[in-house]
Amino acid sequence: MTKRAGRERAGRFLAEGAQAVREALRYGQVYEVFVTEIAAARNSELVDEARAADVPVSTVTDRAADGLSETVTPQGIVAVCELLDVSLDEALAEPKLVAVLVGVSDPGNAGTVTRVADAAGASAVIFAGDTVDPHNGKCVRASTGSVFHLPLARSRNITAVFDACRKAGLRLVAADGHAKTDLTRVDLSQPTAWVFGSEAHGLDPEVLDAVDDVVNVPIFGKAESLNLATAAAVCLYAGHLR
Amino acid sequence: MTKRAGRERAGRFLAEGAQAVREALRYGQVYEVFVTEIAAARNSELVDEARAADVPVSTVTDRAADGLSETVTPQGIVAVCELLDVSLDEALAEPKLVAVLVGVSDPGNAGTVTRVADAAGASAVIFAGDTVDPHNGKCVRASTGSVFHLPLARSRNITAVFDACRKAGLRLVAADGHAKTDLTRVDLSQPTAWVFGSEAHGLDPEVLDAVDDVVNVPIFGKAESLNLATAAAVCLYAGHLR
Numbered sequence: 001m002t003k004r005a006g007r008e009r010a011g012r013f014l015a016e017g018a019q020a021v022r023e024a025l026r027y028g029q030v031y032e033v034f035v036t037e038i039a040a041a042r043n044s045e046l047v048d049e050a051r052a053a054d055v056p057v058s059t060v061t062d063r064a065a066d067g068l069s070e071t072v073t074p075q076g077i078v079a080v081c082e083l084l085d086v087s088l089d090e091a092l093a094e095p096k097l098v099a100v101l102v103g104v105s106d107p108g109n110a111g112t113v114t115r116v117a118d119a120a121g122a123s124a125v126i127f128a129g130d131t132v133d134p135h136n137g138k139c140v141r142a143s144t145g146s147v148f149h150l151p152l153a154r155s156r157n158i159t160a161v162f163d164a165c166r167k168a169g170l171r172l173v174a175a176d177g178h179a180k181t182d183l184t185r186v187d188l189s190q191p192t193a194w195v196f197g198s199e200a201h202g203l204d205p206e207v208l209d210a211v212d213d214v215v216n217v218p219i220f221g222k223a224e225s226l227n228l229a230t231a232a233a234v235c236l237y238a239g240h241l242r
Numbered sequence: 243m244t245k246r247a248g249r250e251r252a253g254r255f256l257a258e259g260a261q262a263v264r265e266a267l268r269y270g271q272v273y274e275v276f277v278t279e280i281a282a283a284r285n286s287e288l289v290d291e292a293r294a295a296d297v298p299v300s301t302v303t304d305r306a307a308d309g310l311s312e313t314v315t316p317q318g319i320v321a322v323c324e325l326l327d328v329s330l331d332e333a334l335a336e337p338k339l340v341a342v343l344v345g346v347s348d349p350g351n352a353g354t355v356t357r358v359a360d361a362a363g364a365s366a367v368i369f370a371g372d373t374v375d376p377h378n379g380k381c382v383r384a385s386t387g388s389v390f391h392l393p394l395a396r397s398r399n400i401t402a403v404f405d406a407c408r409k410a411g412l413r414l415v416a417a418d419g420h421a422k423t424d425l426t427r428v429d430l431s432q433p434t435a436w437v438f439g440s441e442a443h444g445l446d447p448e449v450l451d452a453v454d455d456v457v458n459v460p461i462f463g464k465a466e467s468l469n470l471a472t473a474a475a476v477c478l479y480a481g482h483l484r
Contacts, residue, residue: 027464116472121462149464184483218482220363222269222391230358230475233468234483237476240460241426241483 004133011083013135014068015148017075018043023145025049029082033057036065039076046077055079070137084134084152088161091124091153092168098193099236100126100165100172102158102207104228105198107132111142112229113196118146120236126193127154128161162210165193172211175235176203177225179216186215188239196235199228246375253325255377256310257390259317260285265387267291271324275299278307281318288319297321312379326376326394330403333366333395334410340435341478342368342407342414344400344449346470347440349374353384354471355438360388362478368435369396370403404452407435414453417477418445419467421458428457430481438477441470 007013012031015024018039024030025046033050037059040047050057060068068078092098099117104110110132114125127134134140134152155161165172173186174195195211197203208214217231226234249255254273257266260281266272267288275292279301282289292299302310310320334340341359346352352374356367369376376382376394397403407414415428416437437453439445450456459473468476 112469112472115465116468118463119459119461119465119468119472144466146463146465217361217479219361220482221360221388223357223361223388224386226358226361226475227354227471229469230354230361230471233472233475234479237459238483240462241476241480 007083007133007135012080013083014137015079015081015140016069016071016077016137017141018046018077019145020140021077021079022046023148024079024081025053025055027148028084030055030079031082032080034060034065034068034078034080036060036062036076039065043077084147085154086151088126088153088155088164091126091151092164092170094123095165095168095170095191096121096123097191097236097239098122098124098126098165098170099232100128100161100193100195101131102129102195102203103198103201104131104196107136107138108142109199109228110134111139111147113232114139114143115146116229116233116236118149120240122150122236124151124153126161127152129156129158158207159210171213173213173215174203174208174211175217175231176208176214177216179214181213181215182218183215183235183238184218186213188242192239194232194235196228196232249325249375249377254322255325256379257321257323257382258311258313258379259383260288260319261387262382263319263321264288265390266321266323267295267297269390270326272297272321273324274322276302276307276310276320276322278302278304278318281307285319326389327396328393330368330395330397330406333368333393334406334412336365337407337410337412337433338363338365339433339478339481340364340366340368340407340412341474342370342403342435342437343373344371344437344445345440345443346373346438349378349380350384351441351470352376353381353389355474356381356385357388358471358475358478360391362482364392364478366393366395368403369394371398371400400449401452413455415455415457416445416450416453417459417473418450418456419458421456423455423457424460425457425477425480426460428455430484434481436474436477438470438474
């Protein structure tokens with residue numbers, strides 16, 4: 001289940017480490033927790049919390065825990081969770097502020113943007129096009145639990161995602177470093193779906209053509225750009241700061 | 243020169259990788275460039291740029307390049323540069339927006355915040371208290387060249403830094419997750435020095451007592467916090483987004 005195909009087949013994924021397991025127990029659907037003896041001693045409250053919620057807790061050897069881990073330094077605690085993603089319609093049922101990731105292949109970036117979207121009060125995050133799987137272990141860890149906090153949807157079909165956003169009453173605004181308009185001039189009075197592309201390649205011209213507005217985060221100094229997470233933070237908070 | 247003590251003694255530091263070398267040649271003071279044959283072929287424009295600026299370029303073996311590198315995968319190009327930091331008074335000569343890092347020990351975070359400060363048009367970044375050395379290789383790389391773009395100053399004496407900021411007409415505003423006031427309510431009409439602490443420990447009570455305002459970046463969802471770089475991005479851009 002550390003591989004995408006295995007996750008799809010099983011309908012489950014692994015949330016690894018104390019923080020992810022804690023958030024999974026609180027906000028997700030956990031089938032089972034695997035823990036080494038040492039990790040159980042270190043995370044006794046978490047083990048108690050799982051048992052109190054009738055989640056089976058199995059003690060495993062260090063070697064078995066390593067086999068369940070994607071990281072170089074396994075924390076010895078892993079939760080088997082139900083896949084997180086819901087349908088587009090479900091994710092967009094009460095649209096306020098939405099983050100749409102298009103072609104974001106770096107799982108750390110996808111996770112950090114999910115964390116920022118959660119903090120900014122987004123009602124959903126959509127993983128669109130060739131974006132990484134939200135259940136990817138690095139994405140889950142970088143989100144520091146946020147993948148469990150708000151509805152996530154996935155679709156390879158970018159047009160379907162944009163149509164669903166519009167149908168839900170959202171204005172589509174893409175962030176692009178080369179945009180002619182800057183963030184301070186865009187209309188954010190309506191519920192907004194912010195569209196973010198990959199740090200390396202940005203957004204394709206067809207994507208930029210398909211949205212309502214394309215804006216940049218203005219650069220006042222000599223920096224060439226912001227990284228994806230910091231640019232997304234400025235965009236997603238912009239509506240709150242006016 | 244990959245170690246702090248060596249840098250201090252030599253008054254020089256190493257900027258590693260094509261991007262850092264490019265920004266150093268454009269904005270810094272470079273004494274010499276070391277490059278492997280392979281890296282020279284890959285970065286011929288950069289080598290030409292150095293030679294055009296009368297900077298000596300020496301071809302070195304892969305082994306010598308590895309010895310000059312702090313990274314696991316050396317890029318084979320390194321510039322020997324003059325130390326970047328200036329005095330507090332110099333850094334605060336034309337104060338607009340300033341970022342003050344207090345006790346930020348993670349070099350990646352310090353570099354990313356320097357990049358954000360540069361993008362937001364800050365006039366200086368101050369590395370105060372137990373903050374990492376701005377010449378640390380990871381800090382230089384995470385800044386993607388921004389350490390060369392704006393004045394940097396260092397002081398272990400936090401009180402001296404705050405006094406200098408006030409003397410320069412800056413209001414000191416600290417970002418703290420536990421603050422009672424939120425960012426949207428703080429006065430940003432005057433030139434502001436934003437004070438940021440470490441991601442792990444935040445800011446000490448004495449530091450919070452010594453500033454003019456302490457504010458949080460409001461969390462609208464279920465996320466516990468933002469990471470340092472994203473929180474700093476929202477704070478540093480807040481004045482531009484009103």
